[in-house]
Every structure is written in C-alpha cells, then in structure tokens.
Amino acid sequence: MEYDVVIVGAGPAGLSAAIRLKQLAAETGHDVSVCVLEKGSEVGAHILSGAVMDPIALNELIPDWKEKGAPLNTEVTDDRFYVLGPQGAMRLPNIMMPPLMNNHGNYAVSLGNVCRWLAQQAEALGVEIYPGFACSEVLYREDGSVKGVVAGVFGIAKDGSHKADFQPGMELHGKYVFIAEGVRGSLAKEIIAKFNLSEGKQPQKFGLGMKELWEVLPENHKQGQVTHTMGWPLGLKAGGGSFMYHLENNLVSIGFVVHLNYENPHLFPYMEFQRFKHHPLIEPVLRGGRRVAYGARAITEGGLQSVPKLYFPGGALIGCSAGFVNVPRIKGSHNAMKTGMLAAEAAFKALQAGRAGDELEAYEQAYEKSWVYEDLSRVRNVKPMWSKLGLVGGLALGGADMWLNQLFGFGFGTWKHSKPDYATLKPASQMKPIDYPKPDGIISFDRLTNVAFSATNHEEDEPSHLKLKDPSIPIGVNLPNWAEPAQRYCPAGVYEVVGEAGKDMRFQINHQNCVHCKTCDIKDPSQNINWVVPQGGEGPNYPNM
Template identity: 55%
Template structure:
C-alpha cells in the first residue's frame, strides 16, 4: 500500500526488486548520517541503508553554516572539524543594524556568540560524515529519490525509490527503469525542511495535531571567491533592518570560510504580507548597501542556491513517532532560530533516534518507538529549544522593534523561563490581496554585484531530465489564475528564487501559469507559501536538482 499523490500514481508495471534492512534512512544530511553512524556504533551487525536524492552526498545540502561542535564531538570524539575542507575557526563576531544609507554595530546577542564554533561548508561536513558512515558499514545510495512510503497495514515498512525513465505522459520510455523497494523494520525520515514524504506522514498520522503550525523562512545564498587581501577567515557577520520594513522578518549572514571563500545569504520569513515582495530581489539589492558592497570588492561569484528553513521551533515540533518510523532533524523542525543554527540539533535528534531504534531492535518484536520523544525531552536539545521558544514568534507578533525588545526580555530577564508561550501561524495565510499593497520596484542587476535569477540558477548546476512528469503538482490548475493571479498577482513568480513560475499571456488578457520545472533548486518555498496550498512539491527523478560544490 502506498501513500502518495494521486496525480503521481504510476500505471501497473512489473514488480519492484526488494532489499531488506534493519533500518532505512531517507536523506544523507546531518540528521540522517548521524542516525546511521550512531546505530552502527551501538550494534555493528545491524544493516543500515541511507538513500539520498542528490547525485552525491552533499549535492543538495545548503546552509550558511557556523557549526556548533557539541553533537559532532559527542558522536565522533576524534573528529577534526578544522581539517574538513574550507573550515575555519569562528573569530570576529559582528551584528549590524542597517538603515537605507547607514549602519550601526550592535552588541552580539548571547545566542549568536560563536566562540568555539567553526565556519564550515555544510556540504563538506556531510561528505565527511558520509565517509565515516561508510567506514562503519553503512550502505549509502546517492542519486535515488525516495518517492513512496511503503506500508504493511498501518505500519511503515520502508520506502520505494522512484521509477526512472517515465515520460511526461506518465508512460515508460526506452530509458525506463523500475524503482526499488527498500524494506526495513524501522524507517527514519531525515529529508530536511518540508520533506515530501514527511509531509504525507504528518497528514496520515495526524502528527501535527495539538501543536502550532510550522512556520518557515527562505534562505538564499551565494558563494564568492574574495581577494586574499580582503579575506578574514572565521569572520561572522549578521544584520537586521534594511532592506526589510519593520513588519517583515529577515536578515543577512556573511561568513568567511577557508580557501578565500565568502558565503553570503539573506533569510526572509515566509510570513511576509506583501505579495509583490521578491526574496531574491531583496537579497540582491542588499549587496548595494554602502556598508556591505565593500565586502564584495574584487570578488567573484561562483555558486548560488536557496532552501526553505524551519522557524517554528519548540511549539511546532510534531509528534515524532508513528508505527515503523520516526522524524528527525529539520524534518521535525529542530532548528534553533535565535542561534541561526540547526546542524547540531539535527545531529543530536538523529543520535537519540538511533539509540531508541537500537533498543527496540534488541527486543523480541517490532514496537513503536515511544521512548524516542522521552529521550529528546531529557536531552539538551529540548531544553535549548524550549528556552528560546518565544523569540521568533515575538517578531511575528510585535514587528522588528517589538521583537528585538521581546528577545532582550526573554534573554536577559526571564532567561527562557517565561510562564507563557507565544504562538505560531501558517505562512500561507498571511498574504494581503494585491489591491491592498504597493508594488515594489527593484533595480536592474548589473551583472557584477547583482544578478538575475536565470544566471543564478545556471551556477547552481540545477538539472532535471526534461521528459519526466512534473515534480511541481497543482492540485487544481484553475486556482493558479482564479486565486493566485486574480487576488495576489501570482506571488509564486516572485517568491520562487529560481524562475520556475511564470505568467504568460497577461498582456493579451489571457494569463496562464507556465511552470519551468527544470529550473527548480528544491527550496520548497512554493509548497509552503502558496495561499491555498495548491502546489505540492514531490521528488523528481533521482539525482535531479542542484549540484552544489564544496564550499556551499
């Protein structure tokens, strides 16, 4: 039995090949690989398989990452983070407030103090973890997209990888290759933020019942090579203020890695109101600020990408377990927003899941992993997220200035022990009709400091087999015009950072939505922000999507 979108159901085909494991893990990110490593540390004889939709481990990993080493040290005490390519010990911490023409250096909030941390390429960190996992006997299959959850009754029994060589018409082509069934006693879902299978499981098992809706941001990132004389390895800079207005949550990061590399990114909360706002364009114009542009002098942009990130925190963590499986990492929303860090929490959740699974496998029969949530609640992961639970929703409730005051109150006065918990809301409900908002006119790119979307997508190395079913599925195609265009002037054409969505024919009075799925960088923003939740992001053929290099 499967639980996937009716639009993607395949015609009857030959039976799939089957492989059996003790544990199957979906996603070779920090959470998934930490789970695999910890399982093999506890019981080397267990069979553990990791499937990864990227063409290689790390190909789809994107983060502006300052790594807090706590979980890595617990998992691999001998790990030398400084030896991972492009890593640099975190040094100079800067926190700026920007106006349209000026900048003010503010005290760095305690949560953002990076003493003892490392500026890293998260892609290279997971490549390192992948190597350590394989040394322990973990089987890792990159280029295989987990497209379907397998069930035995109501119990998850593994996953099936997607068929290859299916044409746009849904029929097998000459390159057709049937997917495989990877069956397991326990399946760990570590797909990252807004995972497509995790989304189905949350709905099927009611895992979000009784918790706040998850809320998200979109992070857009560029990797630059800077002249040696401008390179400051370990420098960490964040900003708030311009170009965001006081109602819109957002800010920048600028990190200097090793190897003369600089990671620049901008994050905007997806609870913004103005449908004319373009996160990509805001990210580009930020670089023109007089306090920021000098950082890019003589530098060359070498890569680009985008990814949604969880911002709901403590009050939006779903139920973590269901028959036959668990959610870990950003699949479950373990990002610490005030710290701007989620790798250490993702890894810790995977390690705790591994310990729960190992104990269950040692028992006489499969059981629901009910002790996993208890392990999480007893760990530093839970107390860390609980203490900062009111900071991000404070910005949604009070705006930027009220949010900053609330953050200071929570940090210095109640120290995370406030007797109240602020609530989260669903991001797709916040857009105002276009008629009530002012269009935003963005400057044209200059091709040196600022760029357009298509040239940006080109350096993300995004690639999809064009003759395949669309992996961006409209539940009701008519809604794209009757609601999105009519009420909001098609915000998907602006919130997508890759130019996937395009309105054609508007000038003749016959607007139609064109989907350029081959541009998709797998950020998942459309699946989150669409006003009526009409867009479903599902996995394309394995290895499709971006191919981020080391350094990203």
C-alpha cells in the same frame, strides 16, 4: 531489499543516525543493517546551509573528528551583529547579546562538505549509502505501520509513458524507517498528515534562505569573521536578516533569509537579497571578487511549539523533517545530528531486545530530556514575538526573553504562532508595489543567471515534480487576488504568468529550474502546489555549499 533501518536523506541527521546505529552495533556485537537513500546525485549535492556549526553533537558522535580530518577548518574569531538602515549600520554591542548567541567555539563550514565527510565515516562502519535514489512513495504494512519506501523510479516520459530506460524502482523495507528529508519533504508531509503528528501543535513556520558563495580579494577577506544583520531592506514589518561568513581560501558565504509569513504579495525575496548586497557594509567585501555558487532552501522556524510528534508506527522523524532550527542562532545542524543519534539509540535498543514492532516513544522521551529541547526552549518566543511585534519590539522583548531564559530558566511564558505562512498574504490591491533596482551583473544578478550557478539539472521529457491540484487556480484565483505571488517568491524563476496577444493568460511551470527549496509548497496562498521528488540525481549540484 530488507534492512533493520532505512534512512531517507543523507543530511546531518540521517548520517548521524546511521553512524550511531553502527557504533552501537560495534560496541555490543549486535549487528544492524542500515541503508541511507539520498535523492541528490552525490551526498552533499542538495545540502545548503550558511553555515556556522556548533560542534556539540559532533563532539559526542565522533570525539576525535579533528584527527579524522573533519572539514571544520575555520573557527569563529570575530562575531558581529548589526541593524541596517538604507545607508548605514548600527552595530549591537556583543555584551548585549545573550551568551547563547556567542559564536566563539563554533566553525564556519560548508555543510555539504561536512556531510560528505560524515558519509565516509558511515561507510567505513558498514552503512550502505545510495545517492541518486529519490524516495517517491511510502509503503505500509497491513496494520497501517510504515514498512519502507519506493526509491529509484526512472524513465517516465512527460506524457506518463515508459521510456527505453524505464526502471520501476525498488522497495526497501525496514524494521524502522527514519525520515530525514530536510524541510517540507514529501514523505514527511504525507506521514505527518496520515498519523496526525502535528495535532495539538502550533503551525510550522518557515523562512526562505538564499545563499551565494564568493571568492573575494585577499585584502577583503577576514577568515573567521561572522556577521549577522537585521532591518534594511526588509523594513520593520517583514521578518528576516542576513549572514556573511568568511571561510578559508578567500571564500565568503553570504546569504539572506526572508520569513515566509510576510503580508505583501509584491515582495520579491530574491530581489531583496540582491538589493541587500549593495549596502555600504556589504558591497566593499564583494567588490572585485567573483560569485562561485548560488542556491536556496526553505528553513523551519516554528521552533519548540511546532515540533510534531517525533515517532509513528514503523519509524521516526529526525532533523529538519521535524524542525529543530534555533531561529535567532540560525543554526540547526547540531540539533539535527543529535536527534538522529537519539532516534538511533531508541531503535537500536528495540532491535536488540527483539521488539522491532514497538513504536519509538523512547526517542521522544530522550529528546525532551536532551540539550536539543533546552536549546529550543530558551529561544521559543523569539520568532512569535518578532512576527507579532515587528523588528523593534520583537528584538527588544525577544532579547529580554532570551536573557531571562539563559539566566533563570524562564521567560515571558510561551507565545503562540499565528496563522500558517500561506495564509498571511493580503490582497495585492491593498498593498504597495515594490520597485526593485535592476541587478548590475557585478554584485547583483538576475535569477536565471544565478540559477546556472546552482548546477541545477532536470530532464525535460519527464512529468513535472511540481503538481497543481487545480490548474485553474493560478490564473483564476491567485492572479486577481495576490498578483500570483509564485512569480516572485520562487528564488529560481520556476513560475511565470505568460501573456500573449490575442490569447488568455497562462501559468507556466519551468520545472527544470527548480532548486528544491520547497517555498512554493509552503507559501502558495491557495495551497495548490504539491512538491514531490523528481528522478533521483536531479536538481542542484551544490559545490562547497
């Protein structure tokens, strides 16, 4: 199938790009054909975010979004920042926070529902959206440029044979291909490597975000209240923090982020999240309520220094495929949407002028002049300062740097990131094991119980989408050196080291549990795990996340 633009991923970036292309077509009378491919069973099924949304990009894309019923229903009215200790909390006065950290005028939302609404707007403009179509292969022209993708391969058995329902997939060709897969997508990873798009850039940095949606007692609900915390239980060295957003209808979105540059291989991010919920500041909100949903997702944290070259022969990277998250604000959807719009405008101009083969350098130029670049520039030192100086030093110097950038347009230069996240683990023998309390089944839960609340589903009789480059490494290398950290960094219990009497240890992959967070692809110290897409429609099915 031939299109002017093929977009991989129906998240905020991909849908905004599709809408902008069709808006330009309507304004000029120069029609463009646009196709959006989504691996989730429906638009929004794989979307996971906190989320407090800055509407700046939505205001530009669809100025009358309120009249059109966009699901931004809860404006932030109460903004709180805390540093936690084991039993107490110190609130940071809002006046200390740089104005860019102010959430008033933003909205606590389900980003999945926002994407479902954006998809409706796109389809009304003539965009073709195909959920349940996982893009498993990049197609190239003879000159090496990207020609399109293969999507919709179904019916391959675990042994590689073709089952009765086998479908070989479809080739979708585009004059331009936009990669909007989100964090650490398999096609983006291939394209970034093939075209050296990260050459001269700092290594991308990542966090693991875990989230639960709760329905709380009415007396514990404070619609519009937004709380962020740092400190306990992670301590002074390991980076991360939490969020708690009071949505409408007694719903509370609660989550925990662990920066993936942590050193201790005994650290168990999921259990840090569960332990955090028992803090005296947090547990009273949840007590008497019920958990509705659970999920996890990696987050790009490298910021300005780590954004790769945004265009390649035949297409562009948009949204979190390139990494536009503002780390201290814990926001990226506004930047994802805007970069999708900028890429759409560059591609439309080329198509309108009959220059479809041109590379989209204009997209990169527009990004560098945009408020996205400014948004990332003002906070560019927060993540490397935290990584190098720890919580106290990073918080103090990072805050000063943000103030200077906000007031005067400059700060303490541009700090560099250190090594990539997979290279930060120290030997297990040199690090202290961590004793985690057992989940109580009321406020805190074990992993497998929680995974059931992600509605994750994969067929058992299919090849695992978690590929080991060398099957001997987990037991032969990772276990003796780092106590095989995959057992702990995975928030869905996919990886196990199994020991049976009279038998050698073996590494077991329960791919059916995978919530597509990509943490294993990022944090494995041997870089031995390659995450690729399973069949379309598989994975989590997030409601209201």
